[in-house]
Amino acid sequence: MKRLLKILIAGLLALFLLAAAVLAWYLHGKRPQRDAELRLAGLSAAVGVRWDEAGVPHIEARSEADLYRALGYLHAQDRLFQMEMLRRLSRGELAEVLGPKLVDTDRLFRTLGIRAYADAYAAREFANADTPAKRALLAYLDGINQYQATRPAPLEFDLLGIPKRPFTPADTVSVAGYLAYSFAAAFRTEPALSELRDKLGADYLKIFDLAWHPDGVVRRDLRPGDWQDLGRLARLSQDALEAAGQPLFEGSNAWAVSGSRTASGRALLAGDPHIQFSVPAVWYEAHLKAPGFELYGHYQALNPMALLGHNQAFGWSLTMFQNDDLDLIAEKLNPANANEVWYQGRWVALQTREEQIAVKGAAPVRLALRRSPHGPIVNDALAGAAGRTPIAMWWAFAETENPVLQAFYELNRADTLDKARAAAAKVHAPGLNIVWANAAGDIGWWAAAKLPLRPAGVDPSFILDGASAESDKLGFAPFERNPQEENPARGYIVSANHQPAGSEPVPGYYNLWDRAERLDSVLRDPAIKWATANSKALQLDVESGYSRRILRPLLAALRQAARNDEDRLLIEELIAWNGRYTIEQRAPVLFQQLHYELARAAMADELGEAWFDNLRRTRALDHALPRLMADAASPWWDKRGTPQVETQAEIVAEAWARTIDHLRQSFGAEPKDWTWGRAHTLTHGHPLGQQAPLDKIFNVGPFAAPGSHEMPNNLAARLGPAPWTVVYGPSTRRIIDFAAPGQALGINPVGQSGVWGDPHYADQAERHVSGQYRQQYLDEADVAAHTRSRLQLRP
Incomplete structure (x- = not known):
């Protein structure tokens, strides 16, 4: 009996060890390859990749096409599941892999029209790859798709049963739409303020510093069911994003200091965009180098252009402008025809399109989505809506040319004020503050956005009346009228999502001015000479008034x-x-x-x-x-x-x-x-x-x-x-002193890799929360000294 028991225990132990070995083998196969020689079709020459101790790839190629194809492959190694989730969130396709609980989120994003807009935009703009920016995106997506086709699927794909399918330019545009929407505070704010005004009256508005402006706001009473729907919409707007577990953009700090105010005598740039924390982190760091181009950049999923970056000559950071580029508009229905609304003096038919949401483990959900001349009817996002008033959404992202890919392609190469200003002018939506500095000593800031011109007296903080001309737009202000500064006499620029000063107030949902005031109160002290150490202290400051x-x-x-x-x-x-x-x-x-x-x-x-x-x-x-x-x-x-x-x-x-x-x-x-x-x-x-x-x-x-x-x-x-x-x-903290840009500092909130079990999955998390930094290697000697592994990509 004892011998049988020993045999049984030994057998169970062997099975356990075998299972552990199989699991280890399975997980090891999912990890990024950082020490190998691999084939990548489409390359014109070999591409060398050196990995530093933080898992950041330093990529050197002989052409831009090879550089971006390699970037796509390497980005996918670490972040393919993040790419997939962001694509599905923005296009309203999460329920297909996560089940019925994500139907409401999918319905919202289908209703916003991001998927339909992205498909039309990509078909129009990528019919011919006629610019370097477009060719860069296609090469980058090809790199992603080659990785996906040749390597084992991420662990999450296996757990959720996610099928592989190629990534396209429409996916990149869709994710850009999601990012723009996550900035749009109006969707959550306008219903709350409108309900407060109509339910409680002007005396209760005083603390919001909002006067009662009757022009352009809904004059007829919305019914209780309409207010119920608006409340549900406001909650869904927030809950849908959180349910998907994807990052929302919230704010940011950035400042640039001229050489007259720094210890080194050269310009200094600091920035820390504020974004919802997640695993993996939102930014992927990579150092790119090809003839005529070099950049240490921070990249987002499915975008080959760095949204943050620096090199030996220049660098920039971003904050959210927080301008109001989204209006909710209550339409007036035709009593004789529920498919018509009053627009510019006549009844106009609503456009309708049908879509279907695939749902894991359940029947598909069919949608009938409507659109007025002002935009999509967003309360179609609600199942079982109680109200009857259609609420349309006018959104600058969908109403402008918005060549944002070209804008950031140029910004990645903008080593002069003129080039940086020209790139900023091409950002139409979402609104961004671009804070820039270069080694020549210039500093600049541009509020980059297409700012809508509304009729006089219209307050877009409230829901507008679609039957009134005040709900229409008169065009857009020229970029030259946007808030901006170049080389101000005070020697520094600070941007912290506060309402910018200027002769023409820009409507928006700006952050409290306390953070900007705290930064400015320190930066304006003429006795302080700015350097890396005191810039770190200011980024880590925990005081507020x-x-x-x-x-x-x-x-x-x-x-x-x-x-x-x-x-x-x-x-x-x-x-x-x-x-x-x-x-x-x-x-x-x-x-x-x-x-x-x-x-x-x-x-x-x-x-x-x-x-x-x-x-x-x-x-x-x-x-x-x-x-x-x-x-x-x-x-x-x-x-x-x-x-x-x-x-x-x-x-x-x-x-x-x-x-x-x-x-x-x-x-x-x-x-x-x-x-x-x-x-x-x-x-x-x-x-x-x-x-x-x-x-x-x-x-x-x-x-x-x-x-x-x-x-x-x-x-x-x-x-x-x-x-x-x-x-x-802080989704990253960066400090670049242009006396030594190769010694720039940064930090990732979690780690470079989104692959569970990888050494770089969470290796920076404790350092980030405790206020530590690491060097971002740009100089060749530093890259060579800190190389931990090498990857060779061959044609």
Whole structure:
């Protein structure tokens, strides 16, 4: 019996070891090849690739076509699943591999018309590859497709049963549409502000700094079902993106300093675009070199043009312009014909197209999608819509020529102000701030976008009336009128998503000015000579004046709210707090929870929980809350449904009590345990890591995270109750001193590779959250010294 038992155990152990060996063999076959010689059809000559210790490829080719074909192949090695998911998200094809829960997301993106627009754009623009930019894209996509056709599918393809199919220019355009849409705060903000205005009235708008502008806004009453649909649309706009596990673009910092203000005497460039964290990270780094061209670039899936980059001569960074380039328009239906709307003095028929969504494990979903002269009817995205009013979406991305591929091809080579300005003028949508510097000492900034001209008096913060001429566009402003600066006398430029100064205000959903003010307050100090070290300190700065703006008007009410000695100690600690968010501090935890409780206590009763939830996802609330705290007489402080009129002091006391109760429930009875590093954490989420137990396998984190919302180290969580999960932040941090551009610094939030089990899957994550950097090798001597493996691609 004992002998039989031993045999059984030995057999089970052998099976376990065999299974482990098979699994290891299977996973090893999925990993990128970084030390080999491979064939790549279409090359005119061999391409050499050297990999550094961070997994960044340094690619050298004899022609641009070979360079971009190799880039596509290598990018696919590390990020093919990311490419596939972004393609499917933007084209409304996720349910085919993820099942019925993604139908709503697919329906939204089909309704937006990104797929139809991309197909038409690609068919028109790529009928002939008549420019170097187009040829570069086709070579890059060929490299991706050759990798996909010849190498094992990624692990996620096997788990989800994703079929392989070639990538096309239409896929690249579709992903560009998704990126543009993720910037479009109007989709989430205009319904919330319009509902607030029509339900509560002008007195409640004061804290949003929005006057009641009757021109161009919906004059007729929308019905309860229409408002229900608009609320669902606002939530779907956010939830759909999050459900797909793909990054949203949120903000950014960038600054350029002229040589008169730097220690080296040469220009310095710093930038950190703020994007939702994910696995893999949004940027793929690669150093490209061919005769007449060299660039260390940061690339996004399915795009061969670096959106961030530098070389020995110049470099640039991006921030989001945040201009309002999307209008929601309520159409007037013909009572006698539900397929017609009133447009420019006559009834016009809606266009209709049919599409079908394939659904894994379920029957296909058929869609009938409508379009008015203003744009697609976006409430067709809702299954079982309750309202009858068609809401159209006018969107600059779909209404302009938008040669963005050509724009970035030129920007990748723009070594003078004139070239950079000309490239920026070709970016029509989404709106971008391009911050640029060169080794010759020039610095520049251009707000790059086609800015729509609206009739006088029209406020696009609200839903517009499609039956009125005010909903139409009068054209676009010429690029020369866009906000921009070149070599300003003060010696520096800063861009942080704030509303740009200028004689012509540009409508938009700009971020709080506190972050820009914090950066500017340091940069404008003439005693500081800028270099790499103090630039790092500024990128990692965790101080903001926003908390002081919230708390300053409430000091007396807060002190009155204390119920016992412990409360009094905590309140005095909060009042004395310097507004810094370091992981060991307790005051940030007190403030963040109080901040949420104040907003909810003041506003949720007027708006209802659903609309309050919509509003707290918008930047409009960030701007409104300091004004609300400063106005003790605001009608927001009075609670609906009570006979008495509540005061600001009473609401503050209620919010403080709820703050302490919630923190005790969340982190224990001892306030010493309420530290920011415990309450505020960062986890990089993989699309498959949204449910247990796959979260433990694919996600990276959690890490205690310093910083917070709208400060230079913008590791931001949504306004809500503790604990707080960081949603977005620096998607890379870069610092380039043009006295030594080969010693530029950067960091990736997770790692270069999206292949689970690869050494570069998460090797930078802890360094990123703790504020460390690594060198981005550009000089030949550094590339050679840090080469860890070599790959040769041959024709």
